[in-house]
Amino acid sequence: ALRAPEGMRAAVADTLAERDRVADALRARGLEVLPSKGNFLFVNVARPSGPVAEALIDHGVIVKPWKQPGYESFLRVSIGLAAENDQFLGALEAVL
Numbered sequence: 001a002l003r004a005p006e007g008m009r010a011a012v013a014d015t016l017a018e019r020d021r022v023a024d025a026l027r028a029r030g031l032e033v034l035p036s037k038g039n040f041l042f043v044n045v046a047r048p049s050g051p052v053a054e055a056l057i058d059h060g061v062i063v064k065p066w067k068q069p070g071y072e073s074f075l076r077v078s079i080g081l082a083a084e085n086d087q088f089l090g091a092l093e094a095v096l
Contacts, residue, residue, distance in 0.1 A: 015039050019079045025089050029096075034074075041077045042066070045096065049075050052095055059091030 001008035023033045023041055032044035045052050049065035049072060056063055064076040077088060 015079055018082060018085055021082075022077070022079060022085050022089065026092075029093070039079050041079065043075050043077055044073050045075055045092075046073055047096075049073055052092075055095040056088075056091050059087070059094060061088050061091045063088070 019036060019039065019041065023036070026033050026041070026043055031046070034042040034044075036042065050067070053063050053065040053075060063078075066072065066074040066076060079085065080088075
């Protein structure tokens with residue numbers, strides 16, 4: 001990144017655009033998405049997140065179910081490439 005700052009800036013811009021696109025798609029499905037400044041989203045799936053995360057594995061998607069009291073219905077979803085994010089969105093649609 002230090003030797004190719006333009007490439008790093010382009011990668012960051014792509015990640016931010018994907019984060020916004022995925023957040024918009026999740027909100028369009030009626031899901032709560034908390035504000036994010038990182039390369040991940042915190043999504044309320046309105047049910048226990050552990051079984052949702054386990055079901056997503058069957059679709060080739062790995063997310064982190066949150067277990068902190070008060071947030072048991074949230075998933076932490078890392079933002080990847082567009083195709084990976086589309087796989088996540090399709091898998092989530094199938095399991096919810």
